[in-house]
Amino acid sequence: MNRRENLKLLFTGSLATGLLLTQCNPADKAEDYSPRISGGTPGGRTAEEIQRDQQLLSETFFTEEERKKLDVLVDIIMPAGDDSGSATEAGVPDFIEFMMKDQPSFQTPIRGGLMWLDNYSQDTYGKKFLALSEKERIEVIDLIAWPDKAPKELGGAVRFFNTLRNLTCTGYFTSEIGFKYIGYKGNTPNVWDGVPDEVMKKHGFEYPAEYMGLYLKPEERGIVAVWDDEGNLIG
Amino acid sequence: MIIVGSGAGGGMASKILSEAGLAVAVLEAGRDFDPAKEEDRTQLRPPWESPRRGAGTRIRPFGDFDQAIGGWDIEGEPYTRGEGTSFDWFRSRMVGGRTNHWGRISLRFGPNDFKRKSIDGMGDDWPIGYDDLKPYYDKVDKLIGVFGSKEGIYNEPDGFFLPPLKPRLHELYAMKGAKKAKVPMIPSRLSMLTRPVNNERGVCFFCNQCNRACQAYADFSSGTVLIKPAMAKGKVDLYTHAMVRAVTTDDSGNATGVSYINTMDMKEYRLRSRVVVLGASACESARIMMNSKSKSHPNGVGNSSGMVGRYLHDSTGADRMGILPDLVDRERYNEDGVGGMHVYTPWWLDNKKLDFARGYHIEYWGGMAMPSYGTGFAMDTMRKYLKDEFGNPSPNGGYGEGLKKDIKRLYGTTLGMSGRGESIPQYSNYCEIDNNVVDKYGIPVLKFHYKWTDQEIKQAKHMQDTFEEILTEAGAILLGNKPGPETMYGLAAPGRIIHEVGTTRMGNNPNTSVLNSNCQAHDCKNLFVVDAGPFVSQADKNPTWTIMALAWRTSDYIVSELKKKNI
Numbered sequence: 001m002n003r004r005e006n007l008k009l010l011f012t013g014s015l016a017t018g019l020l021l022t023q024c025n026p027a028d029k030a031e032d033y034s035p036r037i038s039g040g041t042p043g044g045r046t047a048e049e050i051q052r053d054q055q056l057l058s059e060t061f062f063t064e065e066e067r068k069k070l071d072v073l074v075d076i077i078m079p080a081g082d083d084s085g086s087a088t089e090a091g092v093p094d095f096i097e098f099m100m101k102d103q104p105s106f107q108t109p110i111r112g113g114l115m116w117l118d119n120y121s122q123d124t125y126g127k128k129f130l131a132l133s134e135k136e137r138i139e140v141i142d143l144i145a146w147p148d149k150a151p152k153e154l155g156g157a158v159r160f161f162n163t164l165r166n167l168t169c170t171g172y173f174t175s176e177i178g179f180k181y182i183g184y185k186g187n188t189p190n191v192w193d194g195v196p197d198e199v200m201k202k203h204g205f206e207y208p209a210e211y212m213g214l215y216l217k218p219e220e221r222g223i224v225a226v227w228d229d230e231g232n233l234i235g
Numbered sequence: 236m237i238i239v240g241s242g243a244g245g246g247m248a249s250k251i252l253s254e255a256g257l258a259v260a261v262l263e264a265g266r267d268f269d270p271a272k273e274e275d276r277t278q279l280r281p282p283w284e285s286p287r288r289g290a291g292t293r294i295r296p297f298g299d300f301d302q303a304i305g306g307w308d309i310e311g312e313p314y315t316r317g318e319g320t321s322f323d324w325f326r327s328r329m330v331g332g333r334t335n336h337w338g339r340i341s342l343r344f345g346p347n348d349f350k351r352k353s354i355d356g357m358g359d360d361w362p363i364g365y366d367d368l369k370p371y372y373d374k375v376d377k378l379i380g381v382f383g384s385k386e387g388i389y390n391e392p393d394g395f396f397l398p399p400l401k402p403r404l405h406e407l408y409a410m411k412g413a414k415k416a417k418v419p420m421i422p423s424r425l426s427m428l429t430r431p432v433n434n435e436r437g438v439c440f441f442c443n444q445c446n447r448a449c450q451a452y453a454d455f456s457s458g459t460v461l462i463k464p465a466m467a468k469g470k471v472d473l474y475t476h477a478m479v480r481a482v483t484t485d486d487s488g489n490a491t492g493v494s495y496i497n498t499m500d501m502k503e504y505r506l507r508s509r510v511v512v513l514g515a516s517a518c519e520s521a522r523i524m525m526n527s528k529s530k531s532h533p534n535g536v537g538n539s540s541g542m543v544g545r546y547l548h549d550s551t552g553a554d555r556m557g558i559l560p561d562l563v564d565r566e567r568y569n570e571d572g573v574g575g576m577h578v579y580t581p582w583w584l585d586n587k588k589l590d591f592a593r594g595y596h597i598e599y600w601g602g603m604a605m606p607s608y609g610t611g612f613a614m615d616t617m618r619k620y621l622k623d624e625f626g627n628p629s630p631n632g633g634y635g636e637g638l639k640k641d642i643k644r645l646y647g648t649t650l651g652m653s654g655r656g657e658s659i660p661q662y663s664n665y666c667e668i669d670n671n672v673v674d675k676y677g678i679p680v681l682k683f684h685y686k687w688t689d690q691e692i693k694q695a696k697h698m699q700d701t702f703e704e705i706l707t708e709a710g711a712i713l714l715g716n717k718p719g720p721e722t723m724y725g726l727a728a729p730g731r732i733i734h735e736v737g738t739t740r741m742g743n744n745p746n747t748s749v750l751n752s753n754c755q756a757h758d759c760k761n762l763f764v765v766d767a768g769p770f771v772s773q774a775d776k777n778p779t780w781t782i783m784a785l786a787w788r789t790s791d792y793i794v795s796e797l798k799k800k801n802i
Contacts, residue, residue, distance in 0.1 A: 041285040041299050043277035044268065044448075048310075049294065053286065077634040084639070091283070098286045147615045147632045158632075162615040165634065169611025169642060174282035174289065178606065182643050186571035187279060187605050189440035194401030199566050205407045211422065214384050216398035216429045221438050225430045227377070231385060231395045 061100040061107065066114050069130055070096060076141060077168040083181065087168055090175035096167050106163070113160025120157070191218040236793075237262065237493055237508040239479045239523065242332025243779050244765035244786040245514030246457030246465075247375075251790035252512075253469030257797075260506055261462065262477040262495055264515075265304065265328030268335070268458055270448035277302060277447045282607050290608035298607065302448035303327040303336035311675030315682045322547075322666075322683035323730035324518060330475065331458030332516065333733065334779065338575050339445055339454055340598070341381040341426040342776035343372045343784075345390030351657075351772050355592045357690075358660045361771040362743045362752040365392065371784035379455050379783070380432040383424035391581045397429045400577045403570050405601040405650045408559055410578060412709025418597075418701065423579045426455035426780075435464065443604065445574030454574065477504075480678050481527040482511050482762060488531035490762045493523075496676040510761045510793060510802060513739075514786065517768040518547070518666055521738035522681050524749075525668045535668075537756035537764075542749050543739055544667050546660040547685060548773055550734040551595065552727035553695045553718070555702035556651035557711030558620055559601075564644050570603040582656075582775050591693035594775045595656025597701070603647035611642050620712050621645060650711050654698035657775040658691045660737050664729070685729040695724035734778050739768030754789040761802045765789050 040053030062070060074087035074096070087093075100106050117129040117140060125136055132140070144150055144157040145165075172178045194200075194207065194215070207215070226235030236252050238245045241263040253259045269275055277300040282288040285299040292299060296306045305327040314324050327333045347354060349361040369392070376395040383396040399422030402410060413420045427439045436459075437451030445454045452459040465471045476498040483491045483505065492507035513520040521544045525535040537543055575598075582594030614632060621629040621641050629641055669682035699717055706713055718725030729735075742748025745757035754769045756762040765786035767778045774781075796802045 039286050041277075041287070042274075043280060043300065044270070044275035044302060044304075046266070046294070046304060049292075057286065078639055079635055081636050081639065095286070095288060099290070102287050102290070102292070141634065145632050145634050146630055148619075148630065162632065165614060165632065165638075166612045169614065169638070170608055171288065172639075173606045173610045173642065174608065176281070176283060179281070181639070182606060182646050183567040184603070184606055185567050185569040186603070187281060187442060187444075188569070189279075189442065190569050190571070192400055192441045192569075192572045195404050195407070195570075196566070196568055199404065199568070202566075203404065203407070203561065205404075205411075207401055211384065211399070214399055214422070215401050216382075220398075221430055223430060224434065225380070225397055225432055227395045231393055233396075233398070 056098060056101040059101055060097070062097055065130075066111070067093065067097075069114050069117065072130065072137070073164060074168045074171075076137070077165055078172040085177040087172050090172050090177040092168055092171035092175070095171040099167060106167075109160055109163055113157060113164065116157050116160065191221065192216075193218050236260065236510050236512065237506055238512045238514060238765075239493060240332060240514035240516065240519070240766065241330045241462050241473070242327075242457050242514060242516065242766065243334050243782045244767075245512070246331070246334070246461030247783045247786035248512050248514060248765045248790045249471055250461045250465040251787055252793065253465045253471045255790075255794045256469075257794070258470040259465075260472045260474060260508065262474045262479055262493065262506070263330050263332075264478045264498065265330065265332075265475065267473070267475050268302070268329045268331060268448070269463070270302065270459065271450045271452065275448070276450055278444050278450050279442060282605070288608045297336065297446060300444075301336070301446050303333060303446070304329050312680075313672060313674060314680050315669045315672055317682060317684035320684045320686055321728045321730075322685040323728055324681070324683070324735075325730065325733045326516070326519070329458075330462060330473070331456045334455065334457040335448055336446065336733070337777065337779060338598075339425045339427055340575065340579075340777040341424050341455070341780045342596075343392045343394060344368070344774045344776055344781050345392055347390045348772070348774035348776070351593070355586065357592055358772050359740075359742070362741055368781070368784045368788065371787045372780065374787060375780060375783045377432065379426055379460055380428045381424055381426045381780075382422070382429045384422040386421050388581060394424075396424070397432075399423070400429065400572060402577045403572055403602050404565070405559065405562065405647075406576065406578050406599055408561065408709045408711070409599045409650055409652070409705065412705040412707070412711070413580060415708035416701070416704045418580055418705060419583050420578045420580050423576050425573060425575050427573045427575075428453045429573075436460065439573055441571055441573060443571035443574050478676050478678070479515065479523055480676070482513075482523060482536050484527065484529050484531055484536055484759065486531060488759055490536065490759055496678070498676065501676070510763065510797070512763045512765055512789075512793070513768075514765040516766050517735050517738045517770075518681055520764055520766055520768050521666060522668070524739065526679055532758070536759050537739065537749050537762060539758045540746050540749060542747060545662050545665045546737040546740050547664050547666055547683070547735060548658050548660045548737050549729050550732040550773060550775070551656040551658050551687075551691045551694055552653065552732040553698045553702075553725040554651060554653045555699060555706065555713065555717075555725070556601070556649055557706040557709075557713045558617070558645065558648045559650050559709065559711050560620070560648070561710055562648040563621065565603075565647050567603070570647070571605070576600060589697065591690050591697065592659060593657035593690070593694065595654040595694060595698060596775050598653040598655065599651070600653070601650040606646075610646075614638060614642065617645065617714065650706065650709060652702045652705065654695070654702070655732060655734075655775060655777070656691075656694050656698070657773060659688060660740075660772055661688065666738060683730075687723060687726060687729065692723045692726060695726035699724050734767075734773055736767035736770035736773040736778055739764045740771050741769045742771065753792040754785060755792070763789055763793060
């Protein structure tokens with residue numbers, strides 16, 4: 001029995017069983033908001049969703065060896081910079097680990113791609129990918145990271161790297177570090193009053209004059225609307 | 236009164252009937268839901284609060300924070316399809332139903348939309364016209380709130396509008412492109428409160444997350460705007476987890492109530508009432524009627540004509556997107572706005588000069604939306620559209636600081652367009668009971684039969700040509716290949732636009748329609764339908780506003796018939 005199966009058994013024996021048992025009796029199906037292992041999505045979850053999130057979080061897909069390789073790869077794809085953290089600092093490997101279980105169609109391409117890196121490194125350098133020097137690792141990555149010029153026979157490895165790039169980038173830009181780096185300003189209560197003037201000027205736009213009197217005036221957004229019979233706002 | 240379903244139609248009926256002093260039981264197959272409760276809130280949550288960073292799941296296909304629980308494929312609630320046909324059925328199992336999902340595009344049908352057969356000879360005319368519904372549209376506008384602008388366009392009737400919003404930057408580019416392509420764009424008409432309509436609901440605070448349900452009740456969903464207030468004021472009992480199986484009838488053929496399965500204890504229960512109002516959604520109400528077989532209704536209640544389930548039709552849909560090089564490296568500011576577009580294109584052409592019969596409207600999307608699952612994807616094909624200071628394109632794919640910088644540079648540059656159009660209702664497009672399959676409650680399921688015709692395919696082709704012209708004129712680089720005949724020009728599968736209507740259509744002839752013009756079953760005078768089943772034709776407008784105007788009118792009729800002791 002390998003480590004992961006052990007882990008699975010361990011969790012089935014403790015946390016998960018309790019959750020599964022509560023599901024057996026339909027009368028007990030009422031939503032349960034009691035504290036769980038952290039990490040499931042909050043907000044209006046059904047009992048089935050809470051159970052599934054916890055189940056997935058309690059399982060481990062990647063072996064220790066795979067996880068080490070993943071950590072190295074995601075930081076090659078999204079490294080730290082002068083003004084931003086790296087993919088591992090942004091929690092990308094945990095996100096990818098979760099997605100393997102949430103969308104199992106990722107499993108074989110990613111696991112196979114990680115294996116391919118070792119196979120190729122073994123054939124070419126006589127050692128596994130993690131044992132390569134930094135320069136050698138980049139030589140391998142350069143073969144598969146540029147889809148338009150990669151050798152045709154490496155199509156599978158290119159597709160693996162495309163998928164890993166997608167997951168790494170999306171994991172990175174949906175983290176706090178990624179938000180800061182990309183400069184996202186929203187997700188907070190505010191009043192929309194149009195594109196800032198200097199941006200309008202820069203792009204050569206003006207709001208259509210015929211609508212200026214109609215657009216929402218931020219100072220009026222607390223006043224309850226009243227109309228005349230023709231549908232004109234009067235209050 | 237029994238009302239089946241708590242969506243737009245059921246919600247409106249529960250409000251109007253309870254305000255008339257009637258005792259109302261609302262049966263909802265899903266659970267209770269109130270976004271103002273902290274434990275139900277997903278609004279304003281950043282993606283890292285989700286272990287899947289907001290990716291869709293089986294029961295939330297529009298994303299992990301989306302508040303419509305159900306989807307295309309619900310565990311234990313299957314449906315089937317006839318060979319060689321397609322239909323995808325989206326359901327939301329919760330108070331408010333699919334009003335927790337929709338885009339809040341709140342368009343009135345125009346005078347032409349009720350009389351299409353008279354105009355082009357296809358389909359059928361409604362037995363009512365715009366003038367019959369106009370007073371109800373007016374009341375819906377004032378009760379619920381919709382922003383927009385008075386434009387005086389004949390088939391896009393104006394209403395009682397709240398102030399519209401200034402377009403976002405990518406929308407200004409779309410307007411530039413549309414102007415050159417001679418396609419009109421006007422302020423959108425969405426049911427979000429840019430100003431309050433009463434003192435009970437809050438006002439929009441511009442988070443762009445209506446699909447996550449509003450904790451301030453500043454957008455329309457049936458649960459927060461109709462059901463809850465009706466419960467607070469009138470005699471309304473809400474039965475959640477109540478999956479209605481059939482309408483029960485007596486020997487004279489009148490409805491006596493409903494039979495439902497409590498999904499918690501899996502037992503069958505019966506409720507009795509003077510009137511049964513179905514608002515379970517076009518297909519679910521048709522299913523209940525077809526499953527309500529008795530001596531007096533051997534084909535199912537309301538189905539003596541055999542028309543229940545027939546003329547099922549959804550809106551057409553096709554999309555295209557591009558990126559605007561002018562927006563590369565754009566300035567950052569809060570661009571969230573409301574949870575939808577600030578401008579749109581109503582149908583603008585004359586079908587007499589075209590090779591297809593009905594029109595479509597265009598929705599626009601893009602800009603600096605909150606990064607979510609999918610942000611940063613596809614750099615293996617999109618990165619080449621970025622040029623450095625010397626005009627050299629970036630190579631596709633890659634890794635490292637350069638890739639990171641390029642994703643940042645590309646952020647907020649997309650401009651997308653979606654056409655949503657009118658299809659021609661067909662007798663041969665329908666749902667029926669599949670006698671070989673039951674759901675987990677033991678209720679026979681629906682089997683769908685649906686094929687698009689040349690009309691819809693040609694319309695989709697026209698959409699693609701228009702999208703390409705507007706995007707190009709806006710200065711966008713088109714992404715992907717233009718969809719061609721091999722994909723029916725990108726025409727979405729039936730059901731995918733979630734505007735399905737017509738399964739219990741109204742009409743004056745009881746042999747060719749299920750309901751009369753008051754949405755009352757021809758063959759069961761105390762049975763009414765208030766969802767989109769009664770629609771004779773689905774215009775190129777989103778159906779919700781018309782569902783609510785019709786439900787209000789039907790409810791008024793029920794009250795007057797009760798007073799006259801006709802039912």
